[in-house]
Amino acid sequence: MHSRRFYLKFAAIAILMVFLLIPQSVILDLVSERASWREQAYQSIGQSWPGEQTLAGPVLVIPYTLTYNRKETAKDAKGVVRETLHEEKLSDALHLLPKQLLINSKLDSSVRSRGIYGVPVYNSAMQVSGEFNNQAVLDLLAENPDKKFQWEKPYLSVMVRDQRGIARPPSLQWSGSALAFQPGSNLSGSNAAAGMHAKLPALIVDAPSRLAFAFDLELNGMRAMNFALLSEDTEVKLQSNWASPSFTGELLPSKREISDSGFSAQWHASSFSFNVSGAMEQCRKGECASLLDRAVGFSLLQPVDVYQQAERSVKYALLFIVLTFGVLILFELLKKLPIHPVQYTLVGFALLVFYLLLVSLSEHLAFWLAYTTAGFASTGLLTLYFGSILHSRKLGLLLGSGLAGLYALLYMILQAEENALLMGSVLIFVVLAVLMLATRHFDWYALTAGNHNGGEKPPITCYNKSQNQDCNDEATS
Numbered sequence: 001m002h003s004r005r006f007y008l009k010f011a012a013i014a015i016l017m018v019f020l021l022i023p024q025s026v027i028l029d030l031v032s033e034r035a036s037w038r039e040q041a042y043q044s045i046g047q048s049w050p051g052e053q054t055l056a057g058p059v060l061v062i063p064y065t066l067t068y069n070r071k072e073t074a075k076d077a078k079g080v081v082r083e084t085l086h087e088e089k090l091s092d093a094l095h096l097l098p099k100q101l102l103i104n105s106k107l108d109s110s111v112r113s114r115g116i117y118g119v120p121v122y123n124s125a126m127q128v129s130g131e132f133n134n135q136a137v138l139d140l141l142a143e144n145p146d147k148k149f150q151w152e153k154p155y156l157s158v159m160v161r162d163q164r165g166i167a168r169p170p171s172l173q174w175s176g177s178a179l180a181f182q183p184g185s186n187l188s189g190s191n192a193a194a195g196m197h198a199k200l201p202a203l204i205v206d207a208p209s210r211l212a213f214a215f216d217l218e219l220n221g222m223r224a225m226n227f228a229l230l231s232e233d234t235e236v237k238l239q240s241n242w243a244s245p246s247f248t249g250e251l252l253p254s255k256r257e258i259s260d261s262g263f264s265a266q267w268h269a270s271s272f273s274f275n276v277s278g279a280m281e282q283c284r285k286g287e288c289a290s291l292l293d294r295a296v297g298f299s300l301l302q303p304v305d306v307y308q309q310a311e312r313s314v315k316y317a318l319l320f321i322v323l324t325f326g327v328l329i330l331f332e333l334l335k336k337l338p339i340h341p342v343q344y345t346l347v348g349f350a351l352l353v354f355y356l357l358l359v360s361l362s363e364h365l366a367f368w369l370a371y372t373t374a375g376f377a378s379t380g381l382l383t384l385y386f387g388s389i390l391h392s393r394k395l396g397l398l399l400g401s402g403l404a405g406l407y408a409l410l411y412m413i414l415q416a417e418e419n420a421l422l423m424g425s426v427l428i429f430v431v432l433a434v435l436m437l438a439t440r441h442f443d444w445y446a447l448t449a450g451n452h453n454g455g456e457k458p459p460i461t462c463y464n465k466s467q468n469q470d471c472n473d474e475a476t477s
Contacts, residue, residue, distance in 0.1 A: 012341050013329070017321055020348045024317045027355050031314065034359065035307040041117035046222060049112060049121055050165030052299075053221035054292050055103070056228030057159050057195070058213065059187070060096040060132050062203065063152040065089055066144070094136055098213075101130040101231035107240035109300055112222075116363050120242065120300035121222045123167070129214040130231065137205050154200045156213065157185045159228070159292070163194040167218035172198045174213050181215070224248070226297030232271040239264045242300050249296035267296045306362035306370075309414050313371075314355045316410055316424070321348055323406070323431060324382075327399060330439070331390055343389050347382065354378035354407075368411075375407040 070088045105126040111118040141149065156174070160166060163183065172179040185195030203209070226249060227236050241262040247253055253265035325344060332339050354374050361370035379400050387396025413423045 009341070010329070013325055013344055016341060016344055016348065017318070017325065020321055020352065021318065023349070023352050024314060024355075027314050027317075027352065027359070028311065030356075031307050031311045031359055034363070038117045038307065041114040042119045042223075045112050045114050045119050045121075049222055050162040050220045051222050052161065052224040052226075053124075053165055053219055054161040054226040054228060054295055054297075055126070055158070055217075055219065056292055056295070057157055057185075057230055058098065058128070058130075059157045059159075059230065060098075060154060060200075060211070061093050061157055061186070061197075062096065062137065062154040063091070063093040065091050065150040065152065067148040067150065068144075068146070094140065096132055096134075096136055098130040098132055098231040099233065101128075101234045103128050103227055103234075103236045105225075105227075105236070105238050107225070107238070107242070109240055109242040118302070119222060120302065122220070122225065122240070122242070122300065124217075124219045124221065124225060126217045126219060127214070128217060130212075132211040132213070134203060134205065134209050134211070137203070138208065141205065149205075151202065151205060154203055155186060155197045156200055157187050157195065157197045158217075159185045159187065159195040160219065161194060161226075161292070162221065163196075165220040166196065167220055170196070170215045170217045172213065172215045174198070174200060175211055177201070224297060224299040226292075226295040227267075228292055228295045229267075229269045230294075234267070234269045236267040236296060237264075238266070238298070240298075240300075244301040245298045246301045247296075247298050250294055251296050253296075265298065269296070306367050307359075309367055310355065310359045310362060312414055313358060313410060316413075317352060317355060319428065320351050320403075320406060324351060324399075324403065326435065327402070331395065335390070335395075337390055339389055347385065350378060350382050350385070371407075371411055375404065375411075379404045379407065 067087060067089050103126060105124050107122045107124045109120055109122040112121045113119075156172065158181075170181050172181055179198045179200065181196040181198045183196060186197040187195075203211070229250070239262065243258070243260050243262055245258065245263050245265070247256070247265065251267055251269055254268050255264075255266040257264050324347060328339055328344065328347070331337060354377075357374035357377060358370055361373055364370075365373070382403060383396050383400025385396075386399040387393045390396060390399075409423075409427055413427070416423055
């Protein structure tokens with residue numbers, strides 16, 4: 001081919017690669033759309049099943065009415081200053097947090113489906129126990145010796161993010177007595193209203209006392225579970241049959257074990273870990289978000305997020321197109337086999353169809369099986385097509401094998417989440433290095449000028465004069 005014709009064709013191929021970015025972006029949009037449909041399916045399941053859960057508490061609430069005399073001074077009609085006493089009443093409540101809190105939870109996880117989409121749900125069987133003391137009551141009395149306190153009936157509050165998840169009414173063991181929980185946390189604040197509370201007998205307020213509690217709670221939820229750390233000494237123990245957890249929250253587990261049969265985790269936190277008292281004070285004013293955010297927990301990851309994997313793979317589409325087109329251009333120059341731009345276009349579309357097949361198949365098959373099926377289909381089609389347009393089955397098999405190797409490397413990159421960027425960068429570097437080393441002796445001007453017949457070897461130019469003999473031997477061999 002003539003030089004001018006080659007450059008025009010090269011420009012056309014470059015424009016074609018830019019044009020192929022359009023269907024690539026369409027496939028990326030399709031992946032995002034399918035992911036959003038999955039979220040809608042999650043929300044649909046969430047309408048009939050409790051959502052993500054947070055357990056906070058318990059909190060011991062002691063309402064009281066404070067009566068005190070307020071002095072007022074005023075001058076009478078004769079100008080004499082007189083003092084009068086007015087009785088004032090103030091209603092308030094003490095909010096006490098446990099001195100010790102132990103939560104032992106066992107989760108039975110499963111998958112609920114809506115159409116082709118599945119979401120992990122769980123049933124949690126929890127044993128909650130701990131201890132309060134009345135030191136805050138004694139301190140309040142000591143600080144106000146001249147004031148009269150009328151103690152009202154205390155209650156124990158437990159906050160649950162989605163109250164629908166309480167499977168059955170739990171029973172509270174309080175200092176040896178069995179008490180019933182009632183719906184609603186009975187706390188102020190929109191974030192704290194859901195949950196349950198139990199009315200307690202009158203407390204001892206004239207001497208130190210320790211108040212032990214325990215209750216069992218069955219709590220259903222979806223996707224994630226969190227435990228607010230509302231104690232001076234909190235310990236959370238957790239076991240689940242889900243094999244792919246992601247630990248979240250303010251603290252990571254101090255101990256954890258993950259296996260194919262499930263996972264176990266343990267958290268331990270003290271009052272030094274969080275400013276729980278300050279958050280509790282904000283919750284009293286109706287702002288309980290910060291209190292609920294001071295939590296530890298986990299989310300149930302699905303083993304493979306097919307849309308995330310598909311999105312990451314589609315981003316490598318341009319690399320595959322550039323490499324494939326580059327190899328075809330080399331064969332076109334070296335073998336003097338003209339390849340029409342329409343054939344380049346069909347090859348580009350065949351490369352992109354792989355990602356479309358991957359997305360659609362992964363919604364019904366395991367990701368590895370969907371990837372393998374899409375890879376075989378795309379590689380098989382292109383192998384046959386390469387053999388036809390290059391007039392050589394061997395060249396077709398060679399290019400098809402190289403493409404299959406690239407797909408295998410891409411799969412390894414997708415699986416290596418933490419090292420994906422490193423592996424992808426190394427892959428690009430290695431491919432570029434191989435191309436540069438393989439073509440380092442090519443005389444590109446002579447190749448594109450078309451001065452050689454189809455049966456002749458490509459010209460090789462030596463740029464290192466000390467290697468002239470080796471280059472001449474290579475050129476004549």
